[in-house]
Amino acid sequence: MSTAKKNWIWFIALMLLVLGVGIYLGQSRRTELGKSFDYSLEDYRKVDPALIRYTEVDRIVPNIGKLSALAVAPDGNVYVGGENAISIFPENRRLPVNGTPTCIAVDDAGTVFLGVGDHVEIFSKDWKNTAWPSLGEKAYLTSIAVDDWYVYVADAGSRRVWRYKKEGGKPLEIGKKDWANGVRGFYVPSPFFDLAISRTDGSIWVVNPGYHALENYRPDGMPLSKWENSSFMIDGFSGCCNPSHFALMPDGGFVTAEKGLPRVKIHNVDGSLRCVVAAPDQFDDGVLGLDVAVDGNGRIYVLDPSQGAVRIFEEKK
Amino acid sequence: MNKNTKSGRRDFVRGAAAVLIGGAVLSAGRSRSPRLVWQIDPAKCTQCGRCATHCVLAPSAVKCFHSYSICGYCDLCGGYLRPDAKNRNTGAENQLCPTAALQRKFIEMPYYQYTINEDLCIGCGKCVKGCSVFGNGSLYMQVRHDRCVNCNECAIARACPSDAFKRVPASDPYLLKSDQERRIV
Numbered sequence: 060m061s062t063a064k065k066n067w068i069w070f071i072a073l074m075l076l077v078l079g080v081g082i083y084l085g086q087s088r089r090t091e092l093g094k095s096f097d098y099s100l101e102d103y104r105k106v107d108p109a110l111i112r113y114t115e116v117d118r119i120v121p122n123i124g125k126l127s128a129l130a131v132a133p134d135g136n137v138y139v140g141g142e143n144a145i146s147i148f149p150e151n152r153r154l155p156v157n158g159t160p161t162c163i164a165v166d167d168a169g170t171v172f173l174g175v176g177d178h179v180e181i182f183s184k185d186w187k188n189t190a191w192p193s194l195g196e197k198a199y200l201t202s203i204a205v206d207d208w209y210v211y212v213a214d215a216g217s218r219r220v221w222r223y224k225k226e227g228g229k230p231l232e233i234g235k236k237d238w239a240n241g242v243r244g245f246y247v248p249s250p251f252f253d254l255a256i257s258r259t260d261g262s263i264w265v266v267n268p269g270y271h272a273l274e275n276y277r278p279d280g281m282p283l284s285k286w287e288n289s290s291f292m293i294d295g296f297s298g299c300c301n302p303s304h305f306a307l308m309p310d311g312g313f314v315t316a317e318k319g320l321p322r323v324k325i326h327n328v329d330g331s332l333r334c335v336v337a338a339p340d341q342f343d344d345g346v347l348g349l350d351v352a353v354d355g356n357g358r359i360y361v362l363d364p365s366q367g368a369v370r371i372f373e374e375k376k
Numbered sequence: 377m378n379k380n381t382k383s384g385r386r387d388f389v390r391g392a393a394a395v396l397i398g399g400a401v402l403s404a405g406r407s408r409s410p411r412l413v414w415q416i417d418p419a420k421c422t423q424c425g426r427c428a429t430h431c432v433l434a435p436s437a438v439k440c441f442h443s444y445s446i447c448g449y450c451d452l453c454g455g456y457l458r459p460d461a462k463n464r465n466t467g468a469e470n471q472l473c474p475t476a477a478l479q480r481k482f483i484e485m486p487y488y489q490y491t492i493n494e495d496l497c498i499g500c501g502k503c504v505k506g507c508s509v510f511g512n513g514s515l516y517m518q519v520r521h522d523r524c525v526n527c528n529e530c531a532i533a534r535a536c537p538s539d540a541f542k543r544v545p546a547s548d549p550y551l552l553k554s555d556q557e558r559r560i561v
Contacts, residue, residue, distance in 0.1 A: 095474040098505045248448020291459045298510030299450040319510040
């Protein structure tokens with residue numbers, strides 16, 4: 060072999076080596092992140108089908124934007140709040156409101172109590188309006204409930220529950236830290252703070268969302284009991300504010316709605332999981348504000364703001 | 377000195393003056409147009425992980441930012457803890473961040489403060505995803521301009537699938553979620 064040929068072979072071999080090293084270095088700088096960088100919630104979104112004991116039977120689609128509040132009145136009418144209005148079903152009556160109600164409650168007489176930002180507004184049956192004074196600059200009302208004597212308001216801004224007499228006046232403060240009486244205070248990292256009045260004894264159940272707890276208080280603010288379960292699993296609550304909403308079943312069970320992993324479940328009185336009403340794959344990703352309500356027959360109403368509808372679930376036959 | 381030589385010198389002086397004036401006008405114009413730098417729009421970012429792999433710097437100039445005014449200071453933090461964490465503590469097996477760049481400190485029951493160790497953060501966005509899903513979205517990605525070399529054609533911007541990279545004025549180089557964070561960066 061001539062020297063010139065040998066030189067060419069050496070030259071080509073060298074070039075191939077340089078090319079190979081170049082490709083190797085180029086690829087190694089662009090390697091994808093390893094398995095430890097994966098983040099998937101697919102396993103948590105899956106729910107055992109045997110646990111899902113409810114099915115969606117109907118939908119109410121109100122003609123209002125930015126759905127924000129839901130209540131089922133004692134007479135069975137469904138009240139849906141949104142941008143500058145509330146709608147009443149089944150008659151589909153639309154009534155104007157100054158602002159967007161963040162929560163609704165209706166008493167036996169048909170009087171409607173709305174939380175609108177930092178204050179409560181009351182609408183009589185003929186839609187005459189009274190507004191109670193603001194609860195302060197920090198106030199942000201996220202839930203309201205009414206019985207024969209009191210109106211309870213959950214204020215996520217000040218992390219308090221306020222108990223008004225039905226005629227108004229100065230409210231009683233519930234939830235201020237009081238270790239001597241076992242009140243640890245409400246921990247509300249984001250504006251999801253719900254309450255409901257027990258159907259049996261007039262006590263109130265309040266979500267303590269940062270603790271993933273449901274706490275029971277006497278009307279005077281003294282604690283009675285609580286249950287909590289922080290977990291990413293189906294039987295618990297995860298994230299920084301869950302359950303975001305809840306309602307009480309006629310038998311005392313809790314219908315809970317969550318954000319993050321959007322799902323609706325029923326827990327027994329002791330907090331154990333009874334069943335699932337709607338699994339995460341039945342909701343749009345990232346949906347917030349799944350308010351829930353229950354009627355006297357145990358039908359569950361779920362306000363789904365991303366679909367602009369109230370979804371009605373019934374137990375499977 | 378003849379007439380031709382005189383006119384040649386005059387032409388040269390005129391030409392040089394024109395070049396000087398033109399240059400001055402151009403440079404004045406240039407100095408008025410703002411210098412631009414790359415930044416991530418948090419509203420568009422999908423935390424795909426390419427910020428960690430496509431930056432010309434290693435580790436990436438993209439870091440996790442924390443908006444303290446938005447944070448809930450939660451114990452069960454979706455940005456800090458793995459979804460399958462056995463315990464709510466600082467054990468490595470419980471932490472979501474593979475490089476332990478997100479660190480937490482107990483404040484008072486039940487509040488914890490979360491901070492980012494930028495020397496450890498590689499900009500993968502895993503904690504941002506966890507925070508967005510379960511929390512208030514106080515964690516988000518930003519290009520750190522004390523590290524970024526401001527390539528003319530940013531390699532991450534080219535690879536970004538959600539078009540979250542954009543040019544912003546160098547005088548205001550961060551797209552912060554809260555104005556309260558301006559005093560920190």
